[in-house]
Amino acid sequence: MSDSPLISVRNLAKRLGGFVALEDMSLAAERGTIHAVVGESGAGKSVLARILAGIEGADGGAIEIDGHKVAIDSPNTARKHGLAVVQQQSALFPDRPVLANLFVNREPLQSGLVSRREMRARSFALLRQLGLAVDVGAPLGELDPGERQLVGIAAALLEHPRLLVLDEPCEALDRNQRDRLFAVLRELKARGMTILHLTNRLEEALALADQVTVMRNGRDVLSKPRSDLTATEEAMIGQLGLTLFPLPLRSLSNLAGTLRPQLTVSGLSGGRLAGVEFSARGGEIIGLAGLPGSGASDVLAMLFGHRRARKGKVRFPDGDGLPRTRTEAARRGICLTSSHAGVMADRSIAFNLSSVVVGARDWGRRWYSPKAAAERAARQVEALRIRSGSDELAGSLSTGGRQKVAIGRWLEIGPQVVLLDEPARGIDTGSKQEIYGLIRQMAASGCIMLLHSTEMSELAGLCDRVLAFRDGRIAGEVAGAEMDAAALRKLITGDTAAPAPEPATTSQRNAA
Numbered sequence: 001m002s003d004s005p006l007i008s009v010r011n012l013a014k015r016l017g018g019f020v021a022l023e024d025m026s027l028a029a030e031r032g033t034i035h036a037v038v039g040e041s042g043a044g045k046s047v048l049a050r051i052l053a054g055i056e057g058a059d060g061g062a063i064e065i066d067g068h069k070v071a072i073d074s075p076n077t078a079r080k081h082g083l084a085v086v087q088q089q090s091a092l093f094p095d096r097p098v099l100a101n102l103f104v105n106r107e108p109l110q111s112g113l114v115s116r117r118e119m120r121a122r123s124f125a126l127l128r129q130l131g132l133a134v135d136v137g138a139p140l141g142e143l144d145p146g147e148r149q150l151v152g153i154a155a156a157l158l159e160h161p162r163l164l165v166l167d168e169p170c171e172a173l174d175r176n177q178r179d180r181l182f183a184v185l186r187e188l189k190a191r192g193m194t195i196l197h198l199t200n201r202l203e204e205a206l207a208l209a210d211q212v213t214v215m216r217n218g219r220d221v222l223s224k225p226r227s228d229l230t231a232t233e234e235a236m237i238g239q240l241g242l243t244l245f246p247l248p249l250r251s252l253s254n255l256a257g258t259l260r261p262q263l264t265v266s267g268l269s270g271g272r273l274a275g276v277e278f279s280a281r282g283g284e285i286i287g288l289a290g291l292p293g294s295g296a297s298d299v300l301a302m303l304f305g306h307r308r309a310r311k312g313k314v315r316f317p318d319g320d321g322l323p324r325t326r327t328e329a330a331r332r333g334i335c336l337t338s339s340h341a342g343v344m345a346d347r348s349i350a351f352n353l354s355s356v357v358v359g360a361r362d363w364g365r366r367w368y369s370p371k372a373a374a375e376r377a378a379r380q381v382e383a384l385r386i387r388s389g390s391d392e393l394a395g396s397l398s399t400g401g402r403q404k405v406a407i408g409r410w411l412e413i414g415p416q417v418v419l420l421d422e423p424a425r426g427i428d429t430g431s432k433q434e435i436y437g438l439i440r441q442m443a444a445s446g447c448i449m450l451l452h453s454t455e456m457s458e459l460a461g462l463c464d465r466v467l468a469f470r471d472g473r474i475a476g477e478v479a480g481a482e483m484d485a486a487a488l489r490k491l492i493t494g495d496t497a498a499p500a501p502e503p504a505t506t507s508q509r510n511a512a
Contacts, residue, residue, distance in 0.1 A: 004067035006031045006194045007052075007083075007163055013060035014047055014218075021047040022218040025061070029163070029211070034185060034195045036205035036226075039215030040457070045198040046088055047218075049167040052196075053085035054078040082162030086152050086169060094141030094148075099123065101140050102155045126154050129187075131180040145172035145291045146493070153181070157188075164188070165196045170204060171454070172291055174493035182208055200457065201485075206234065245461035246437045248444075261317030261416055263303075263448050268312035271298050272472040276312070282416070282446040285439065287459035289452075289488050290469030297452050299469075300419040304336040305329045317416050317448070330356055335410035338421035343405050345395030349386065350374055352394045356409045385434060400431025407438065418442055420451045424458065436462060456485035468492045 005028040014022040022044045029035040039045050050056040052063070054074045062069050065081050072078050078085065092101045099119050100107075108118040120136065127134070130150050140148060149172045156164060170178045185195055185208065199205060205212050206226065213223040222233065260282035268276040272295040280286045290296030301307040303314065305323035314322045316332065323329035329336070335356075343352045386397070386404050394405055403423065410418075420439065424432045439462060443449050453459050459466045465479035468491035476491045 004064075005029055006065065007196075008064040008067075009048070009061070010064065011061040012048070012051065012058050012063070014044075014051065014056065014058050016047065020218055022051075022058070022061075024219055025215070026220050027213045027223060029194050029196055031194055032189060032192045033210040034189050034197055034208055035211045035213065036209035037196065037198045037213045037215055038200070038202060038205045039198075040200055043200075043215040044218040045200075045215060046167055048215075049085055049087060049165055049198055052078065052083055052165050053087065079159060079161075083165065084156035084159045084161035084163070085165040086156045086167065088167040088171065092140055092148065092152055092155070095139055097137050098134055098140050098143070098151055099136040101151055102136075102158055104155065106159075123154065123158060126157055129184055130154055131177065145293065146174055146177045149173060150177065150181070161193070163194045163196065165198070167198045168200065169197070170199070170201070175490075202234070203486075246433070246440050248440060248464075260446065261448060262315075263317065263417060264313075264315045265299075265303075266313045268299070268302065268309055268314060270302060270310035270312075271295070271307060273298050273302070273309075274472040276472075276474055278467055278474065280448050280450060282317070282448050283443055284465070285443050285449040285451055285463045287451050287453065287463035287466035288469060289454075289456065289459050289466050290492050292454070294469040294492060295472040296467075296469040297421055298472075300336060300338075300421050300450060300452055303329075303417070303450070304334060304419055306336075330410075330413055333413060333416040334419070335413065335415040335417070336419040336421065337403075337406050337410055337423055339403070339423065339425035343394040343402050343409075345393065345402075347394060348391050349381065349394050349397070349405055350391065352405050353381075353409050353412065356413060400427035400435075403427055403431065403435065404438075407435065415442075415447060417448045418450070420449065422453055423451070425453075425455075456488045459488060460485050470494055 008028040010026050012022050012025040013020075025044065025048065027035070027037065037045055037048070047056065051058050052072065054072045054077050057073065063072060064070065070081060072081065072083070093104070099116065102123050103119050107114045108122070109115060110118065123136065127136070130153065132147060132150050132154065134143060134147055140151060143151065149169065153166070153169060169181065173181065185197075189195060197204070197208060209226050211223070212226055212229060214221050224233070262279060262281050264279045266277050272293065276295070276299060278286070288296040288299060298307065302309050302322065305325050305328060309322060316334065318332055320332065323332060323334060326336075386401055386408070394402060397405065407423065423439070424435050427435070439449065439451070451459065451463060460483050463483070465477055466483060466488055467477055468475045468488055470492055475494070478487050478491065
């Protein structure tokens with residue numbers, strides 16, 4: 001057996017749109033070890049995983065397996081080299097049975113026909129090892145998010161890889177599922193498998209890994225055996241995410257002594273929601289936390305008029321109830337922006353920044369004016385630090401730049417209620433910091449802010465308090481010194497075990 005690492009990544013580079021996702025990224029994973037790659041959201045971990053999976057191509061650098069340079073230009077090539085990658089966003093099929101998802105495009109055949117008996121036999125022991133007691137004939141979509149994640153891991157392990165790459169594998173798992181997965185990973189390591197564990201949770205790396213590499217802004221900034229990490233270095237790793245979140249600003253409404261606007265929600269039900277109640281005041285950032293399907297994002301959809309409520313009462317600052325349409329919502333100063341509500345890529349930045357105010361307002365000119373659009377664009381391009389001319393196509397911007405435009409078009413209506421659905425998902429770290437600063441500014445100006453995110457560290461770092469959703473209901477509320485990512489995960493998963501300690505959040509530091 002070669003003495004070289006099983007896999008080495010040397011000076012890897014990758015640009016996505018207008019920003020650098022990876023730059024001079026290097027690491028080496030030794031055979032039969034668990035190598036953790038730790039970094040905040042946006043550090044480049046998922047881009048690294050997609051390159052190793054053959055989904056993305058690198059712009060520079062090299063990948064070596066067994067000391068030999070290889071070109072991983074497709075998922076099939078990755079599999080031929082013994083690499084199996086489980087991505088953060090699963091590529092499985094929710095409408096197909098669990099068993100079919102375990103053997104996508106590699107079903108065993110008997111007499112030319114797919115052998116479900118062979119599929120069941122091959123997967124039975126592994127599913128039991130992972131603690132998955134599920135009906136393999138049921139559609140994958142009927143499973144809870146943690147079970148679906150474990151199915152994805154099982155599908156990768158059924159390929160018998162030499163290197164298993166896991167991108168944030170524990171995000172949807174409760175504590176019992178995490179503990180079971182960790183036990184399985186240790187067993188696989190003992191059998192000689194190499195595991196690359198990508199995570200933004202320091203406690204996972206410290207509990208599991210033999211080697212730790214820290215990523216920041218697409219680079220490796222530290223790489224050491226776990227046993228050689230000093231207390232100072234552990235603290236440094238834990239503080240990486242804190243620099244993303246700006247400190248709260250003093251609320252202008254409080255300074256002026258004015259009565260803050262209020263949003264009240266009573267008994268809101270419909271779709272996945274059942275009897276949701278809460279209130280929010282101007283100047284507050286209220287977080288909505290929950291696993292996919294928990295109902296957290298459904299609240300925003302109903303408040304904006306995307307979905308109809310079955311029952312319940314909502315009162316907005318203007319005294320009226322739920323808007324019937326999105327246009328009505330916009331005219332009442334209610335805005336919604338999300339990571340998946342993109343801009344019009346084939347239209348100019350100026351046109352995009354005017355698209356809401358022109359379409360929604362019921363005063364003044366009701367048509368598009370190039371002169372007025374230029375004035376709006378000049379305001380927002382400067383305020384949001386959009387690094388392009390207003391006449392440029394929105395599609396020429398980076399993902400972060402496009403998200404700034406998506407937010408900027410709503411600022412022109414002077415919103416009172418701002419609904420944010422994963423506003424910083426999938427964008428570079430610099431743009432995240434700027435968007436977080438903008439969220440702080442809107443709160444300080446007196447807006448009511450509701451922020452839904454699946455990043456617990458994001459909620460803990462930005463929000464004044466967080467409502468945790470589970471099974472369509474509010475399972476609890478966390479605020480002040482008690483608010484950290486571990487406490488939130490415990491509430492949204494229903495985990496009754498005491499959570500492992502996590503690095504302090506900005507909110508904790510402020511409270512102290």
